[in-house]
Every structure is written in C-alpha cells, then in structure tokens.
Amino acid sequence: MVRENYKMYTLGVSCYFHDSSVAVLRDGELIFFILEDRFSRKKHDSSYPESAIEYVHKTIFNSEKLSSEDRVIYYEDNELKFLNILSEALEKYPFQWRGFFKAIPMWIFEKFWVKSKLAMSFSIPLKQVQMGDHHLSHAAYGYYASGFKESLVLCSDGFGDRASLSLYHFEGQDHEKFLSFDKKKSLGLIYTTFTTFFGFKANDGECSLMAISRFGKPIYKDKITKALRLDRNHIYTVEDRFFNFDLDSECFYTSEFLKEFGKPFKGKYTVSCFENMICSEGEQYYLDLASSFHEVFEEVYIQIFKEAFAKKGIRNFVFSGGVAQNCVLIAKLNELDFVDEIFIPLDPGDGGTAIGAAALAYVEKTGRYPNINQTFAGANLELNQRIIDNMPSLSACQLDSAQKATNVFDVLFQYEKVVAVFQDKMEVGPRALGNRSLLCRADHAEMVKTLSEDIKTRAYFRPYALIVLEEDAEVIVDDFKLNEQVMRMQTVVKIKEQYHRILKYGLHIDGTTRIQVINEKSDPFLYSLLLKVKEKIGIGALINTSFNESGFPLIHSPVDALYFFKSRPLGALVINDTWLTKVGD
Structure with missing residues (x-):
C-alpha cells in the first residue's frame, strides 16, 4: 500500500545504551515520540524498541509503507563506537579484555546488525537507514527545539560514541564543534x-x-x-x-x-x-x-x-x-x-537523541527548520468501556472540563485524598507535566505521607514539585523569570519565606522547589483547578508528581492506570473525560 497525500517522514531511533526510543517527524514536525520502557514497564529500558516501532506502524502509518524519500536515522555511529571500545581495550591490554569479551556477545548478536534490523523493521532498503552522531543528536534536538537563531550548545553525559562533553556553535544549518573531552x-x-x-x-x-x-x-x-x-x-x-x-x-x-x-x-x-x-x-x-x-x-x-x-x-x-x-x-x-x-530540551537524555537525529537528517535533506519543541507527543490512548464494565469495584461517569476541575478540587479538599490524572498525549521526557500526573495538596502532611509511603513508595529526602498559577508564581518566587524552564520543571526556584507554611510539603529543606507554571492557554483544566485552590487557600498551587511508582516508568495505558488506581489509596482517577472512583469510597 502506498500513502496518499504524501508527507515526508523522518524517524529517529535510539537503543542499546539506555532509554530506547522512537521519534517520528512528518514534514519536519514532531508528531510522535515514545520510550520503549513505557511498553515494557522496565525503567530506562535499553533494548531494541520493538514495541514502540510496532505502535508506530499501527497508529501512525496505519500499516502503510515508508516511501523511498523517507529516512530512518540511528542516533549514533555504531561502527565508530565499537572501534573506540576496541581501541580502549587494546590500549590497556590485557587489563580490559574481560570487560571487552563480556560486551562482545551483545555486539555480535544485536548491535552490529542494528542498521539491517531497522531496515527490516520499517521494510525499507538499507540505504534509507543512516547512522548519526551521539552528541550531535543531543545538540540538534536542543538547538532546533530552542528557536534560537544562534547559540552555544553544551552536551554532557557519561560518554557518547566519541566524547563525554562537547561544545558546539550552531547557527542555522551550520554547526561547529569547538571543544570536547573524552571519557x-x-x-x-x-x-x-x-x-x-x-x-x-x-x-x-x-x-x-x-x-x-x-x-x-x-x-x-x-x-x-x-x-x-x-x-x-x-x-x-x-x-x-x-x-x-x-x-x-x-x-x-x-x-x-x-x-x-x-x-x-x-x-x-x-x-x-x-x-x-x-x-x-x-x-x-x-x-x-x-x-x-x-x-x-x-x-x-x-x-x-x-x-x-x-x-x-x-x-x-x-x-x-x-x-x-x-x-x-x-x-x-x-x-x-x-x-x-x-x-533545555524536554528529554535531554539519550531518549531525546532519537528526536535530534531525525531533526538533523530533516535539516540536511530539506534545508528547513524542524518543529520539534512539543511538550506532549506521546501515545494518546482511549479508555475502552468494556474494561470498566468488567471492573465492578469502580464507578465511572463522563464529565466536561469544568466539572472535572470541580470534582478534583472536592476530592483534594473535602475528602483529602490524592487524585491521579491521565489525559491526552503523554509527555515528552521524564517529567509529568499534567497529562500523567498525581495531584496532592502542598499544605497537608497526612496526604503527602500517604503519597510518599503508600502510593509512590518514595524516600522522604526527595522533594516534590509544584504546579503554580502564573500570576502567583510572580508573587511567591524570588526573582521570578518566566521562561520554558519554569513551564517545564527544569530548574529550581527559591520560594519567599512567607509562603513556606502553606506550600511546606512541596518544598525542599532549603525552601526551593521545581515549578511548572500554568496559565489558561497551557492547560485549561489545571488552570481552572488552580483557580479553585487559590480561592480556598490564597495561592493557586498543588504538588504535581509523576503518575507511577518509584522505580517504574510513567503510566502508559488506561489499563495500567486502572490497575494502579485499584491497588493504591487514591481518591479518584481521571482518564480523559471519564471520572472514576472506588465503589464504597
């Protein structure tokens, strides 16, 4: 089958290190991104992303084939990486050979064949699969998502296929590496x-x-x-x-x-x-x-x-x-x-290199800037009513956005229980930004204790983050500056001391916290909810933490969400427009 209304697809794939992932760009726009661990439920899964690729075939391409103009890009140069490993082993012979031979089976049976495997997975000729550059994939994702015309780009991780730290100068299609350090x-x-x-x-x-x-x-x-x-x-x-x-x-x-x-x-x-x-x-x-x-x-x-x-x-x-x-x-x-x-790109780790590799290939082929700064580009899965019908311990009804906000507020402040939210597309990257979130009051010790001990199984030394109305962030944060970092929980800010009591359980011991600033445009549902919270306590802020148990990836499917909800002391679960509670609660 050949696609109608042709659009050029550029796909990026990352795997075999950590955070395996697949990214899909259509005419340069990021339309889908997913980590393999969302399917496998194994956090930081590094295996070949078979489930993610299968999902792309079924939901993005509808079983149609890629054309001769489409490309699949692997995030790094596999051959170069192996040569670096071999060189490292030879340099310290015989002391590193135990580690070298331990790694060899994975190369023989998996990594050497990644290009062929990708060609087979997407049913395309080998020539349509390209090898990338690890740090350049990191850099391209960050630069092309930033919107900067010109910038310096720092990539720093454990190690890539060449370096552990690289500094680039990017301007349009041109880029130059001017500093790097090895492993x-x-x-x-x-x-x-x-x-x-x-x-x-x-x-x-x-x-x-x-x-x-x-x-x-x-x-x-x-x-x-x-x-x-x-x-x-x-x-x-x-x-x-x-x-x-x-x-x-x-x-x-x-x-x-x-x-x-x-x-x-x-x-x-x-x-x-x-x-x-x-x-x-x-x-x-x-x-x-x-x-x-x-x-x-x-x-x-x-x-x-x-x-x-x-x-x-x-x-x-x-x-x-x-x-x-x-x-x-x-x-x-x-x-x-x-x-x-x-x-900072939403997924600056190795998962995000799939986006960067695809973006760079798109720029090199077309000369145009990609559109890859989407906050939500993951799976958008609907709840099957038959699943609810087979769960008599749950009660379900349909609500509009305004009523959802009212119900969530009531559970938080009247029943004093944590609420789980599962809506629309999954977040890009590791942060829960409202679509796969657990919401809790920042002023309630017992609720936070339940959240930490019985829901998240999370250590008490690890702080929670806050969602905050934009108008209130300007009031409660020292030297507040509105930028993408505070819209995406990517930095810590200092909260003014007079607000510590009411936000106590959303702060670290030093009075700092990560915040996600909310306005009506960014998330109408959370905005409505926070307005109600502000009317109640004077500040529109709640704890927002990832919808998962500690040590596991974000909840991926409605089924995962339902089973998590049933087994934890949560007050309610929102799945898109469906409001779920436990019978008897």
Whole structure:
C-alpha cells in the first residue's frame, strides 16, 4: 500500500545504551515520540524498541509503507563506537579484555546488525537507514527545539560514541564543534561514581544525590578537589587515581577514592524534606560530602560556560545530555551574568537523541527548520468501556472540563485524598507535566505521607514539585523569570519565606522547589483547578508528581492506570473525560 497525500517522514531511533526510543517527524514536525520502557514497564529500558516501532506502524502509518524519500536515522555511529571500545581495550591490554569479551556477545548478536534490523523493521532498503552522531543528536534536538537563531550548545553525559562533553556553535544549518573531552574526563561518569558511593543506583539515582546534597554543608570541598578541580589551562582536571572508567570496571571508584572518602554509604537516609531532623554523625558526614561534591561539580560547569562565552561571545546557551536534567545545576547556571537564556530540551537524555537525529537528517535533506519543541507527543490512548464494565469495584461517569476541575478540587479538599490524572498525549521526557500526573495538596502532611509511603513508595529526602498559577508564581518566587524552564520543571526556584507554611510539603529543606507554571492557554483544566485552590487557600498551587511508582516508568495505558488506581489509596482517577472512583469510597 502506498500513502496518499504524501508527507515526508523522518524517524529517529535510539537503543542499546539506555532509554530506547522512537521519534517520528512528518514534514519536519514532531508528531510522535515514545520510550520503549513505557511498553515494557522496565525503567530506562535499553533494548531494541520493538514495541514502540510496532505502535508506530499501527497508529501512525496505519500499516502503510515508508516511501523511498523517507529516512530512518540511528542516533549514533555504531561502527565508530565499537572501534573506540576496541581501541580502549587494546590500549590497556590485557587489563580490559574481560570487560571487552563480556560486551562482545551483545555486539555480535544485536548491535552490529542494528542498521539491517531497522531496515527490516520499517521494510525499507538499507540505504534509507543512516547512522548519526551521539552528541550531535543531543545538540540538534536542543538547538532546533530552542528557536534560537544562534547559540552555544553544551552536551554532557557519561560518554557518547566519541566524547563525554562537547561544545558546539550552531547557527542555522551550520554547526561547529569547538571543544570536547573524552571519557577520561567524563563529568557524567564522575557524577555516577559519587551516586553509587552515596548508596544509589547508577543511571537512576542521580536525582537522589542531588536531593541529599541540600541537607549538608560544603565543608569538605578540599577533599573533593583532590579528585575533581578547576584548572586554569584545561578548565578542569580529573585525578585518574580516584576513578576507573575501564570496560571491565565493576564500580567506578578505586581504592584511592575509598581511602580519601571512606566506605560507601549503606542503609537508608533518615533526613526528610518536610521537617528538620537530627541525623547521626555518620550520616551527616555523607550529607556534607554530597553538598561539597555538588558545589565543586557546579563550579566546574560554571567554568565551562565561562570558557565557551570567552571563545564565542554568544549569550544564548542550549544544554543537553543527561547532566542537563540536574535542575540544581541549571539554577546555578541561570545566575551567570553573561547568559541571556539557557534552553533545555524536554528529554535531554539519550531518549531525546532519537528526536535530534531525525531533526538533523530533516535539516540536511530539506534545508528547513524542524518543529520539534512539543511538550506532549506521546501515545494518546482511549479508555475502552468494556474494561470498566468488567471492573465492578469502580464507578465511572463522563464529565466536561469544568466539572472535572470541580470534582478534583472536592476530592483534594473535602475528602483529602490524592487524585491521579491521565489525559491526552503523554509527555515528552521524564517529567509529568499534567497529562500523567498525581495531584496532592502542598499544605497537608497526612496526604503527602500517604503519597510518599503508600502510593509512590518514595524516600522522604526527595522533594516534590509544584504546579503554580502564573500570576502567583510572580508573587511567591524570588526573582521570578518566566521562561520554558519554569513551564517545564527544569530548574529550581527559591520560594519567599512567607509562603513556606502553606506550600511546606512541596518544598525542599532549603525552601526551593521545581515549578511548572500554568496559565489558561497551557492547560485549561489545571488552570481552572488552580483557580479553585487559590480561592480556598490564597495561592493557586498543588504538588504535581509523576503518575507511577518509584522505580517504574510513567503510566502508559488506561489499563495500567486502572490497575494502579485499584491497588493504591487514591481518591479518584481521571482518564480523559471519564471520572472514576472506588465503589464504597
């Protein structure tokens, strides 16, 4: 079957590292983006995105075939990545060969054939599948989503197919890489090293390190700078004896690291965002060390920004790569007086490279700018009434938007229960921005306790974020500036002290929070709800956290939402225009 009313499709695919994903551009416009983990329910799933591709075939193409003008782009250069791994193994022969041979089966049976596999999955000739560049895919997503005519683009992650950090100058179709650092100086891997040292899981617990760093004081910076420090000639220096990023390394820290910083943290942290608590002397050491590390980490990136500005004199920045998800770092960079604006794509991690790879291919083929800054481009799944009919423990009815807002408000303030919201297309990226959200009051201790312990199973040291009316954000936030960062929960802001009591459970211990600013245009439903909240408590603000259990990806389907709702002490579930409650509640 050949498509009618021809539109050119450019598809990006990312997989085999973490956050496998598929992006679909139609005539340069992002119309669909999904992570494979939404289907597999395995957070950060890195496997070949078979379910995502199958969904694209069924819902986007309606089983029609791609044309000869369409392209599929893989987010990095697989052959180059393998050569880098081989070179690394040879350089330290025989010490890295155990790790090399451990990785080989995955290459032999999967990675070497990714180009052929993509051609088969989309039923196209091999020549229509292109290889990309890891950091350039990050950079292209950020730049073409930003709307800047000219900008500096910083990509920083663990490592790509060539580098761990890259700086580009983008202007229109032209781009130039003017600075890069290899894996040996990987700031992303250093952050992961400290993440595991502080007792959290690599490639998932980095946000927890960011959270505990707010409980300490930076009194051990002299210790941290033995491992990572500023360098006038090289921007920063990484002390090799503290880190082991070799292929066969089971953990990234060395015996020298442990000699300097002590044993890795074991157990659970007792501190809480919601109240001042006195922890043990041993725990306080790790909190102070985390604070010290984070401050040095921030200083290094400040120096990188200064170096980039000194070289190019451009005031607009794009920040992409996994490190760009560090909202505490972003807040610090926002303070730099030579920076006009920092744009961060919605999914700056490896998932977003699928969008960037497709966007760059589109620009190179057509010379036109793509439209890829959509907040919501995921699956839009409808609730099947037959499923409800087979769940007699649930009561369902249809509501318009105004009545939904009224009902949600009543559950929050009259029944004092958390509400789950599942509506329209899924968010692009890891943040819940109202379409896959759990809503809770920021002034109610018991509701937040239930949210943390029984619904999310979330540690008390991890803060929640707020949705706030735009008119109120201007009042409650110190030095408020309206930009995409505060529309998308990408930075932290300081809340004025007089509002701490009423927003207590949506704040971190230092009075900061991530916010998503809401106005009537951005989300009419949440806007109506927050107006009612403002009428009740004086400020239009609620806790908004992701609709999932800790350790799992965002809820993907109505069926997932229903089973989550049935098994948790939630007051109500909104699925598009359907209002669901539990019989007897």
